[in-house]
Amino acid sequence: MTLSDGELQDIIERYNCDGFAILRGVLDADLIDEACRHVAWLCEQYPDLRPEHLHHPLMRDDAFWVRLVTDARLLNIARAVLGPDLACFTAHYICKPAHDGHAVLWHQDGAYWNLEPMNALTLWVAIDRSGPDNGCLRMLPGTHRQPLLPILPRNDVPNMLASSMDVGAFDLANAVEIHLEPGDVSIHHSHIVHGSEANTSAYRRCGLDIGYIPTSTMISNEALYLDPILACGRPGPSQRYRPWPGFDEGKTIAFRGHETWNERAARHNAGFEPVAHRDEDPLHMTYRMMRRLTEGTVKTIPAE
Numbered sequence: 001m002t003l004s005d006g007e008l009q010d011i012i013e014r015y016n017c018d019g020f021a022i023l024r025g026v027l028d029a030d031l032i033d034e035a036c037r038h039v040a041w042l043c044e045q046y047p048d049l050r051p052e053h054l055h056h057p058l059m060r061d062d063a064f065w066v067r068l069v070t071d072a073r074l075l076n077i078a079r080a081v082l083g084p085d086l087a088c089f090t091a092h093y094i095c096k097p098a099h100d101g102h103a104v105l106w107h108q109d110g111a112y113w114n115l116e117p118m119n120a121l122t123l124w125v126a127i128d129r130s131g132p133d134n135g136c137l138r139m140l141p142g143t144h145r146q147p148l149l150p151i152l153p154r155n156d157v158p159n160m161l162a163s164s165m166d167v168g169a170f171d172l173a174n175a176v177e178i179h180l181e182p183g184d185v186s187i188h189h190s191h192i193v194h195g196s197e198a199n200t201s202a203y204r205r206c207g208l209d210i211g212y213i214p215t216s217t218m219i220s221n222e223a224l225y226l227d228p229i230l231a232c233g234r235p236g237p238s239q240r241y242r243p244w245p246g247f248d249e250g251k252t253i254a255f256r257g258h259e260t261w262n263e264r265a266a267r268h269n270a271g272f273e274p275v276a277h278r279d280e281d282p283l284h285m286t287y288r289m290m291r292r293l294t295e296g297t298v299k300t301i302p303a304e
């Protein structure tokens with residue numbers, strides 16, 4: 001679906017007013033089918049990992065993942081909010097299985113990120129239908145005007161972030177449930193208070209959560225977020241970007257356009273000086289990210 005300038009303008013107005021906005025029918029059913037196959041493939045590769053934790057290190061050399069987060073329809077939306085030059089610094093499938101999918105307790109995304117300035121957008125792509133029965137996103141409209149509050153460790157209930165914020169000052173009765181069909185997208189501000197409940201239904205609830213920043217935003221905690229990928233436009237003056245990976249059958253799924261992917265990636269990578277990957281094993285890095293959530297040290301730059 002291509003949005004007209006007027007439609008994009010409406011979306012930005014709603015986003016500025018409420019701190020979030022919903023866009024219907026952004027991605028086509030064939031691409032969503034590929035994303036479903038991708039999630040199934042990742043779950044097979046990493047059977048010991050809960051599917052709420054398919055974090056970006058696992059996707060480091062994964063051409064389909066990069067194809068998905070750089071889809072022109074998604075970048076068009078992110079550009080309308082953040083401007084023409086964009087990097088993607090995180091992307092994560094939060095796949096809540098049927099019956100025992102973990103909650104994501106109330107939080108503000110920016111409280112977990114070391115970005116300077118805090119100019120970022122979260123874009124959430126519905127891979128499955130997402131509603132109140134299977135643990136859809138819930139937003140507190142207008143809370144994007146609040147400052148970032150501290151993260152508090154939480155292990156009293158199973159929850160994906162192992163943490164929450166104090167929502168005592170907020171009226172949770174104002175929460176808006178974000179009902180989405182596969183291929184719909186919601187976007188939200190880095191300060192908005194939001195979360196999602198456990199999935200106790202018979203239906204899986206899977207979404208892809210993508211973090212975009214303008215290339216002028218610096219990531220000061222590289223140990224957690226990897227080097228970002230340049231998504232579109234010009235690279236930032238002192239940012240390091242990793243190259244788009246080539247298509248490698250062992251490291252992703254076969255997807256529409258994979259035959260010509262390597263040419264596209266090579267053209268993109270020729271536009272800047274890519275940095276080499278860190279050596280750390282992706283699964284090890286994922287567990288390290290999860291441990292830092294549990295320990296409440298996501299904002300601390302470790303001495304390593």
Ligand SMILES: O=C(O)CCC(=O)C(=O)O
Nearest residue numbers: 094104122124196207209
């Ligand atoms: O997928 C969820 O339930 C939570 C996602 C979330 O917190 C986010 O997209 O920022």
Ligand SMILES: [Fe+2]
Nearest residue numbers: 107108109194
């Ligand atoms: Fe979030």
